[in-house]
Amino acid sequence: MNAELGQADTGTDPVLEAKDLVKHFPIQRGIVVKRTVGHVQAVDGVDLKLHPGRTLGVVGESGCGKSTLAKLLVGLETPTSGSIKLEGREIGNLSARRMRPFRRDVQLVFQDPYTSLNPRLTVGDIVGEPFEIHPEAVPKRGRAGEVKELLDMVGLSPDHINRYPHQFSGGQRQRIGIARALALRPKVLVCDEPVSALDVSIQGQVINLLQRLQDELGLAYVFIAHDLSVVRHIADEVAVMYLGKVVERGTGPEIYDHPRHPYTQALLSAVPVPDPDLRGHREEIVLQGDVPSPIDPPSGCRFRTRCWKATDRCAEEVPSLAVGDRGTHPTACFYAEERDVTHAVK
Amino acid sequence: MSETVRVIGDTLPGADFNAPLLEVDDLRVEFRVRGQRIPAVRGASFTLEQGRTLAVVGESGSGKSVTSQAIMGILDTPPATITGGAVRLHGVDLLEQSEETRREVRGNHIAIVFQDALSALNPLWSVGFQIGELFRVHRGTSRKDAKLKAVELLDQVGIPDAKNRVGDYPHQFSGGMRQRVMIAMALALDPEVLIADEPTTALDVTVQAQIMRLLKRIQAERNMGLILITHDLGVVADVADEVAVMYAGEVVERAGIRDAFKRPAHPYTKALLRAIPRVDTVGQELEVIRGLPPNPAKLPGGCPFHPRCFAAEDKCATEVPPWIEPAEFHGSRCHFAEEVYTDER
Ligand SMILES: Nc1ncnc2c1ncn2[C@@H]1O[C@H](COP(=O)(O)OP(=O)(O)O)[C@@H](O)[C@H]1O
Numbered sequence: 304m305n306a307e308l309g310q311a312d313t314g315t316d317p318v319l320e321a322k323d324l325v326k327h328f329p330i331q332r333g334i335v336v337k338r339t340v341g342h343v344q345a346v347d348g349v350d351l352k353l354h355p356g357r358t359l360g361v362v363g364e365s366g367c368g369k370s371t372l373a374k375l376l377v378g379l380e381t382p383t384s385g386s387i388k389l390e391g392r393e394i395g396n397l398s399a400r401r402m403r404p405f406r407r408d409v410q411l412v413f414q415d416p417y418t419s420l421n422p423r424l425t426v427g428d429i430v431g432e433p434f435e436i437h438p439e440a441v442p443k444r445g446r447a448g449e450v451k452e453l454l455d456m457v458g459l460s461p462d463h464i465n466r467y468p469h470q471f472s473g474g475q476r477q478r479i480g481i482a483r484a485l486a487l488r489p490k491v492l493v494c495d496e497p498v499s500a501l502d503v504s505i506q507g508q509v510i511n512l513l514q515r516l517q518d519e520l521g522l523a524y525v526f527i528a529h530d531l532s533v534v535r536h537i538a539d540e541v542a543v544m545y546l547g548k549v550v551e552r553g554t555g556p557e558i559y560d561h562p563r564h565p566y567t568q569a570l571l572s573a574v575p576v577p578d579p580d581l582r583g584h585r586e587e588i589v590l591q592g593d594v595p596s597p598i599d600p601p602s603g604c605r606f607r608t609r610c611w612k613a614t615d616r617c618a619e620e621v622p623s624l625a626v627g628d629r630g631t632h633p634t635a636c637f638y639a640e641e642r643d644v645t646h647a648v649k
Numbered sequence: 650m651s652e653t654v655r656v657i658g659d660t661l662p663g664a665d666f667n668a669p670l671l672e673v674d675d676l677r678v679e680f681r682v683r684g685q686r687i688p689a690v691r692g693a694s695f696t697l698e699q700g701r702t703l704a705v706v707g708e709s710g711s712g713k714s715v716t717s718q719a720i721m722g723i724l725d726t727p728p729a730t731i732t733g734g735a736v737r738l739h740g741v742d743l744l745e746q747s748e749e750t751r752r753e754v755r756g757n758h759i760a761i762v763f764q765d766a767l768s769a770l771n772p773l774w775s776v777g778f779q780i781g782e783l784f785r786v787h788r789g790t791s792r793k794d795a796k797l798k799a800v801e802l803l804d805q806v807g808i809p810d811a812k813n814r815v816g817d818y819p820h821q822f823s824g825g826m827r828q829r830v831m832i833a834m835a836l837a838l839d840p841e842v843l844i845a846d847e848p849t850t851a852l853d854v855t856v857q858a859q860i861m862r863l864l865k866r867i868q869a870e871r872n873m874g875l876i877l878i879t880h881d882l883g884v885v886a887d888v889a890d891e892v893a894v895m896y897a898g899e900v901v902e903r904a905g906i907r908d909a910f911k912r913p914a915h916p917y918t919k920a921l922l923r924a925i926p927r928v929d930t931v932g933q934e935l936e937v938i939r940g941l942p943p944n945p946a947k948l949p950g951g952c953p954f955h956p957r958c959f960a961a962e963d964k965c966a967t968e969v970p971p972w973i974e975p976a977e978f979h980g981s982r983c984h985f986a987e988e989v990y991t992d993e994r
Pocket residue numbers: 328343344345363364365366367368369370371372597
């Protein structure tokens with residue numbers, strides 16, 4: 304088994320690759336003269352590899368850096384340090400202008416279909432907006448036709464091209480957001496909680512759409528969510544984040560059936576299973592307290608303040624995302640050990 | 650606190666202790682907005698007994714919050730009007746009571762916890778003051794004793810170092826801790842019924858687990874009836890005794906927890922359960938409920954679910970289905986409830 308996330312499969316080269324990606328937001332004080340009094344360590348040394356046609360799931364609780372990671376990958380934020388490669392070419396440190404042609408290839412689908420669409424633009428304008436920024440993509444004459452095709456592709460009626468966002472339901476708006484993200488025929492979609500705001504009955508429709516588009520277009524996805532069962536359903540591989548770092552990564556079965564990091568185990572054990580017969584059978588690890596601040600994260604292992612296995616070593620050394628002795632999947636814990644917390648589910 | 654003797658006759662004349670704790674009977678609520686009538690709740694019925702947990706599930710807009718606000722008596726009227734039904738506490742219809750009685754019932758008998766604790770708490774007052782205020786206003790407790798009570802409650806709901814945090818303001822607490830403060834306020838006057846309206850929807854799973862554990866513990870200690878409104882079927886399976894499923898303003902199915910999950914008798918419930926991603930759906934297409942939730946101002950005729958229903962036949966579009974009980978304590982508003990229940994449909 305390989306240490307690198309995304310290498311478990313195929314001989315293909317990764318379409319997107321990040322190495323030691325860091326984003327620290329300065330905290331500034333002062334009105335006239337600003338001085339930096341600290342940093343929010345939102346993303347702190349993340350590696351990932353994404354292969355064409357595959358889905359990498361990213362899970363973790365709010366504030367752990369998922370959205371910041373998404374923005375770094377699509378170029379909405381500039382990394383503090385680290386590298387992002389698109390099809391082998393370094394793009395993390397390019398200026399905005401030189402980066403533009405590459406940006407076409409990696410697009411973002413936002414979480415909130417209610418606030419991410421401009422209410423004053425028609426659906427046609429919203430979906431065609433990327434052509435204004437990248438006029439070279441489709442000649443002006445062809446754009447209306449292209450927009451209609453995109454709407455059709457995401458299961459919306461091309462006749463609705465002149466309607467406004469408020470005339471659509473949440474699930475339909477998310478389809479509009481997906482159509483816009485597809486306009487420039489990207490290779491990668493970064494989906495930041497794309498179904499979190501939707502009802503269960505509508506979630507499934509959007510997930511099925513994303514899977515169909517992946518099959519048809521060979522897209523690669525970074526799929527961010529806090530709903531662990533949705534990620535299990537859609538992802539080939541999963542990265543678990545805690546306070547800006549990836550603490551464990553592996554295939555679906557590795558993460559869900561053989562979790563090795565205490566945080567992953569706690570997270571999985573907290574998810575209630577929709578089967579009343581399993582009530583009381585689930586092993587529940589209840590974490591004490593709240594997640595510490597990313598401004599001044601704990602030394603050593605960032606999870607140690609809430610970890611039942613922590614020792615002095617955990618406060619002194621930073622555990623690396625290492626492969627286990629017997630080739631088990633990468634886990635950033637000195638005492639990584641498999642524990643089947645969802646055993647009753649199978 | 651568990652030994653408190655309830656002098657219910659005082660605040661609720663006519664209370665009958667052989668009647669169910671809370672009975673919602675064919676409740677109907679309409680909104681009148683710009684000359685339009687929006688029937689938000691069109692027949693909600695369920696019963697809650699002491700010490701039991703009833704989960705109310707359904708997608709957004711199905712009328713769950715409006716139902717709970719009608720029970721609490723905190724609907725804005727206008728635009729809302731209660732157009733029918735009854736909400737009986739120990740047999741007494743609250744909808745018939747004076748505003749003064751209802752005010753007494755709120756907090757003392759029925760209390761509510763909302764999803765969004767931040768907007769439900771006053772940002773300008775310390776949490777201790779807000780909890781203490783309840784004792785001062787309802788019980789005439791002195792300022793000093795009220796503060797002691799507040800500390801005691803904050804401690805009970807698991808706020809660490811409650812003595813020193815009682816003077817803190819809502820924004821100084823994390824989301825999970827704020828929800829604990831909300832729960833403390835709801836418990837202050839020792840209610841018999843607690844309504845929790847999506848209490849963990851805005852929280853992360855590990856925090857959700859803490860809050861659900863707290864609610865269950867407190868319910869058991871006080872033998873309260875709990876109405877848990879949620880759209881998370883995992884939470885329902887984990888804590889509820891009974892389930893009421895709402896669709897388009899109606900309770901379309903009511904059953905004990907096991908029956909609801911294992912032998913649903915309404916196609917909507919069945920479809921909802923099938924739509925959840927599970928271990929065995931990995932790599933498969935998810936089953937979905939086609940179409941969209943209906944617009945309450947323009948409900949389809951017959952069974953409101955028929956345009957999305959896998960089991961529908963012609964009569965579903967024209968005839969309103971009756972309430973059918975394929976088993977004891979298990980009812981469904983579907984023409985084919987029996988067949989859905991036995992899995993023939
Ligand atoms: N522009 C910003 N300036 C300062 N801090 C930020 C900014 N964006 C995000 N953060 C902080 O970075 C951390 C990670 O945030 P985010 O990436 O949004 O997490 P998630 O999406 O996992 O909830 C949080 O503590 C957040 O407050």
